Amino acid sequence: MGSIDQISLPVLVGRLSGVDSSEVEREVMRFFEEFRNPLLRYVLSFGISVHDAEEVIQETFLALFLHLQSDKSRKNLRGWLFRVTHNLALRMRTTASQQTRMTTSDWTEAHRQADPAPNPEERVCAEQRTKRLVAVLKVLPETDQYCLRLRAEGLRYREIAAALGMSLGAVAMSLTRSLGRLMRADRS
Numbered sequence: 001m002g003s004i005d006q007i008s009l010p011v012l013v014g015r016l017s018g019v020d021s022s023e024v025e026r027e028v029m030r031f032f033e034e035f036r037n038p039l040l041r042y043v044l045s046f047g048i049s050v051h052d053a054e055e056v057i058q059e060t061f062l063a064l065f066l067h068l069q070s071d072k073s074r075k076n077l078r079g080w081l082f083r084v085t086h087n088l089a090l091r092m093r094t095t096a097s098q099q100t101r102m103t104t105s106d107w108t109e110a111h112r113q114a115d116p117a118p119n120p121e122e123r124v125c126a127e128q129r130t131k132r133l134v135a136v137l138k139v140l141p142e143t144d145q146y147c148l149r150l151r152a153e154g155l156r157y158r159e160i161a162a163a164l165g166m167s168l169g170a171v172a173m174s175l176t177r178s179l180g181r182l183m184r185a186d187r188s
Helices: 009-016 022-044 050-069 077-099 106-112 120-139 142-152 157-164 168-187
Strands: none
Touching: 022 050, 022 077, 050 077, 077 157, 120 168, 142 157, 142 168, 157 168
């Protein structure tokens, strides 16, 4: 038997599962297929490496499996997944920043990649716009950044509030304020 790092999620789920857990396994795999990419994008927005982000995703789905196997609440599992991922990503970012400071994050690198289809002039304009918007994003308070990222992943205000432990009104104000700043920057 290899190390835990060499075991895939389906194999790990299979090894951890007990009697009558095949339904839980199927449900976890369905959530994995549906939410892996949005969760990964969200974790990468914290500025941690792709490798560490993948670890966070694995831990999130292991936590989901244990949560469902323990027959705990199934209410708003989408919001629950983002909340767990958020907390794990914060922990991972703190750990990573203590070990080494990253000069550029995968998130920043993703924004620097130019689309090969536009002509050079369009690319320059798009890059300037992206730099402007990323600069605005970077100066937003951290909570506002999290709200925007979760909204971009399709979460509703109520789900964002649950994931971040904020009131619904605070989420609405944060998004209104942040989107206003982004729109003003986009016009200039």
